[in-house]
Amino acid sequence: MAGTTELTDVTRDEGALRRFLHGLPGVDAVGIEQRSAGLATRSIKKASKLRAIELAISMVDLTTLEGADTHGKIRSLCAKAKRPEAGVSHVAAVCVYPDLVATAKEALDGAPVRIASVATAFPSGRSSRQVKLADTEFAVAQGATEVDMVIDRGAFLSGRYGQVFEEIQAVKAAAGSAHLKVILETGELATYDNVRRASWLALLAGGDFIKTSTGKVSPAATLPVTNVMLQAVRDWHGVTGELRGVKPAGGIRTTKDAIRHLVAVNEVAGPEWLTPDLFRFGASSLLNDLLMQRRTQLDGHYSGPDYVTVD
Amino acid sequence: MSDRVPVSKTYKLYLGGAFPRSESGRTYPVSDAKGRFLANAAQGSRKDLRDAVVAARGAFGGWSGATAYNRGQVIYRVAELLEGRREQFAAEVAAGEGVPSRRAESLVDTAVDRLVWYAGWTDKIAAVLGGANPVAGPYFSFSVPEPTGVVGVLAPQRSSLLGLVSVLAPVLAVGATAVVVTSQDRPLPAITLSEVLATSDVPGGVVNLLTGHTAELAPWLAAHADVNALDLTGAPAELRADLERAAAGTVKRVLRAPSTEPDWQERPDIRRLRPLLETKTVWHPMGV
Numbered sequence: 265m266a267g268t269t270e271l272t273d274v275t276r277d278e279g280a281l282r283r284f285l286h287g288l289p290g291v292d293a294v295g296i297e298q299r300s301a302g303l304a305t306r307s308i309k310k311a312s313k314l315r316a317i318e319l320a321i322s323m324v325d326l327t328t329l330e331g332a333d334t335h336g337k338i339r340s341l342c343a344k345a346k347r348p349e350a351g352v353s354h355v356a357a358v359c360v361y362p363d364l365v366a367t368a369k370e371a372l373d374g375a376p377v378r379i380a381s382v383a384t385a386f387p388s389g390r391s392s393r394q395v396k397l398a399d400t401e402f403a404v405a406q407g408a409t410e411v412d413m414v415i416d417r418g419a420f421l422s423g424r425y426g427q428v429f430e431e432i433q434a435v436k437a438a439a440g441s442a443h444l445k446v447i448l449e450t451g452e453l454a455t456y457d458n459v460r461r462a463s464w465l466a467l468l469a470g471g472d473f474i475k476t477s478t479g480k481v482s483p484a485a486t487l488p489v490t491n492v493m494l495q496a497v498r499d500w501h502g503v504t505g506e507l508r509g510v511k512p513a514g515g516i517r518t519t520k521d522a523i524r525h526l527v528a529v530n531e532v533a534g535p536e537w538l539t540p541d542l543f544r545f546g547a548s549s550l551l552n553d554l555l556m557q558r559r560t561q562l563d564g565h566y567s568g569p570d571y572v573t574v575d
Numbered sequence: 576m577s578d579r580v581p582v583s584k585t586y587k588l589y590l591g592g593a594f595p596r597s598e599s600g601r602t603y604p605v606s607d608a609k610g611r612f613l614a615n616a617a618q619g620s621r622k623d624l625r626d627a628v629v630a631a632r633g634a635f636g637g638w639s640g641a642t643a644y645n646r647g648q649v650i651y652r653v654a655e656l657l658e659g660r661r662e663q664f665a666a667e668v669a670a671g672e673g674v675p676s677r678r679a680e681s682l683v684d685t686a687v688d689r690l691v692w693y694a695g696w697t698d699k700i701a702a703v704l705g706g707a708n709p710v711a712g713p714y715f716s717f718s719v720p721e722p723t724g725v726v727g728v729l730a731p732q733r734s735s736l737l738g739l740v741s742v743l744a745p746v747l748a749v750g751a752t753a754v755v756v757t758s759q760d761r762p763l764p765a766i767t768l769s770e771v772l773a774t775s776d777v778p779g780g781v782v783n784l785l786t787g788h789t790a791e792l793a794p795w796l797a798a799h800a801d802v803n804a805l806d807l808t809g810a811p812a813e814l815r816a817d818l819e820r821a822a823a824g825t826v827k828r829v830l831r832a833p834s835t836e837p838d839w840q841e842r843p844d845i846r847r848l849r850p851l852l853e854t855k856t857v858w859h860p861m862g863v
Contacts, residue, residue: 565821566625568801569632 271503275468278426285425285464291456291492300487303531304524313523314561317554320522321352323540325380325511327359327548328575329387329479335367342371344573349555356540357410361386362403369407380445381408384435387449387478389414393431400438410443411435412475415462417452425465432469445511446471450489451481459489463496473509479546484514490525494532497542507536513546519557522550548575585615586762588623588786589769591630592779597787598622605762608673616762619787621795624754627783628801631725631752634780639722639750643698649776650697650747654690656771657683657740664736664764671735671761685840686740692843693744700749700848708856715859720852722750723828724803727796729789729810735761737839739768742808743782745847751804752781756796758809762786790814797821804828804851808836 274284308316326345328337338360345355357378358368365381372379381403385391391399400411413435419427436444446466450459466474474493477484490512497508510533516522522545529537537543552572559567585602587594601618638646657664661683669679701720708716726746731738735758746753757765769784785792790811797805798821805822807815807830815832822829828850 565798565824566628566795566800568628568799571800 271468275429278424281425281429281465281468282423285461288457288460288464291460293456293488296456296488296491300491300528303527304487306524306527308523308527310561314558316523316526317519317558317561318352319538320519320526320545321348321355321551321554321558323544324355324551324554325357325359325513325544325546326355326551327479327513327546329359329361329382333361333364335364338364338367339371340573341575342368342375342377344551344575345377346372346375348551349558349572352555352558355551356544359410359412359546362399362406362408365403365406365408378409378443379407380410380412381406382412382414382447382478383408384413384431386412386414386447387480389416390418393434396431397434397438400435404439404442408442410445411439412445412447413439414447414449414478415466417449420458420462420465421453425461428462429465429469432466432471436470443472444470445473445475445509447475447478447513448493449478449481450476450485451483456488456492459492460496463493464500467496467500467508471508473511473544475511475513475546477512477514477546479514482515485512485516485546487524487528491528491532494529494537497537498533507542509542509544510537511544511546516545516547517549517553519550519553522554583612583614586617586766586786588617588619588627589766589773589782589784590623590627591633591783592773594769594773595623598626603787605671605760607670613670613763616766616786619756619785619792621792623785623787624756624792624795625799627754627785628725628727628799630780630783631754632801634778635722635724635752637778638752638781641750643701643750646748646750647694647697650690650694650744653747653771653775653777654687654694656775657690657768658687660767660771661687663767667763667767668736671763672733682734682737682840686737689737689740689843690744693748696845696848697748697750700845700852703845704849704852705854710858713861715861716856717859718854718856720749721855723851723853724751725801726751726753726804726806726851727799727802727827728753728755728806729793729796729808730755730757730765731836731839732758732760732789732809733836734758734839736764736768738808738836739765741839741843742806742847746806746851747777747781749848749851751851754783754796754802755785756789756792756809757784757786759787759789793818794821797827798824800825802827804830806830807832 274280345358354377357380359380362381368379383400383403384396448462493510556567597617599620602615603618605613605616664683665679669676705719710716797818805827
């Protein structure tokens with residue numbers, strides 16, 4: 265793997281960037297799928313399960329990204345984010361569209377829940393650079409502390425890596441002090457090799473987090489894809505000493521799925537990634553399932569959807 | 576070829592309209608009344624039960640929202656298909672319950688009649704248990720019975736087909752969905768009934784049939800917060816008080832069971848329909 269000095273070198277021009285990304289070792293597709301399936305069979309029970317559930321709750325980016333979102337819905341989402349249930353600490357962040365960030369900020373009222381906003385012509389990313397940057401600046405000006413941007417998949421797939429790289433850098437600059445999460449939309453990248461290249465591209469350009477998907481494309485977050493991205497942040501840490509985060513989003517609906525992801529984080533990246541600063545779940549319905557499973561652990565009998573909020 | 580080796584079957588569960596193996600991978604042998612091996616049945620676990628409740632909850636909206644007329648037709652269709660497999664059911668009932676074949680055939684016929692009887696009630700029960708209420712005020716007040724939700728059924732232990740149909744058909748008739756723990760030692764007619772249900776027009780998840788050990792599954796069913804009613808007919812006598820207590824923890828409707836299994840050949844009435852219904856009363860202003 266390249267050293268630190270070589271990393272500044274690979275972003276010198278588009279040719280160097282392409283040589284670096286295509287020089288990354290290929291992903292063994294069968295191997296990564298088998299490893300993911302193997303890790304998914306780990307049995308986590310009782311006290312460990314309760315701890316995993318509470319960790320997962322603290323990692324949730326409680327998300328609503330619907331055309332039908334209203335101010336009222338954002339306010340109830342924020343109330344839930346602050347205090348999902350009696351005896352349960354707050355989630356990591358809420359994730360909303362830019363025009364609703366101000367509502368979220370007001371509703372959270374200084375609570376230690378971060379405000380993430382999608383930006384850059386989410387979810388397709390099909391607009392001009394100018395519009396994408398204005399979108400980002402608007403979100404940050406409204407009070408977003410985290411920005412979830414989408415990459416230009418068209419440019420990436422046609423090999424214009426320089427363009428994608430510059431765009432991430434420009435959005436990073438526009439986001440200022442806000443954390444930048446780079447959405448790769450792995451469901452559109454077709455191969456694991458592409459996921460690895462896009463992960464490295466995003467890390468080189470300064471993304472604080474790499475995120476699997478928008479949640480609008482199927483397949484969204486899958487375990488093998490998350491594993492490839494976890495390998496990328498682990499290797500990045502090996503090369504630069506910096507810790508960058510991973511956020512699987514979309515399609516994680518059950519506690520079982522969430523715990524499988526946590527096992528993968530521990531085994532592939534390492535235990536230092538088991539914190540909301542470095543690992544998040546982008547989800548909406550996952551939180552209710554986590555709360556129900558937590559209650560099952562505490563009460564000793566199965567709970568039901570009548571005992572959690574309707575979102 | 577007379578020295579052919581018979582194919583002995585290992586049956587699976589009926590859950591969400593599909594036939595999965597038990598999550599636990601366990602099976603147990605089923606014997607006939609004389610102790611001879613008949614087949615292997617899946618031994619459902621509490622996680623299978625949890626999955627069954629999720630399937631039943633998922634199917635509740637569609638089934639309870641279907642018109643009463645439609646539900647009646649679907650239950651009648653089940654009766655038709657059961658009649659079509661009369662010989663298979665009669666053979667399984669005869670083997671499992673140790674009754675002569677003529678008696679077994681009569682039990683199967685009564686089970687078919689029982690389904691038809693409950694099919695007829697689907698669009699009549701609202702008129703019997705609901706109606707307009709005379710009130711002293713300018714309101715039109717009326718009450719309608721609505722299905723309670725997911726019903727957990729511990730099926731009769733002795734009467735493997737007629738008993739099962741007699742406790743399952745009322746759940747279907749009111750528009751509720753069922754998670755049934757079948758007779759532990761005589762599960763074969765229930766398994767064949769699941770094949771009938773899967774090929775009739777009953778939507779997947781409306782009926783879920785779990786074979787296994789009743790005493791192992793019953794406490795989880797009784798305590799499950801997403802189950803709205805519990806039928807204790809096949810519950811082991813020594814567990815009943817505990818099961819009722821567990822059911823009270825989440826305020827379930829409980830159909831208590833007599834200490835001995837009733838004679839299922841007796842003419843039924845609506846006593847099994849009433850506890851599965853909740854009454855909704857609407858006050859509608861008049862003359863405004």
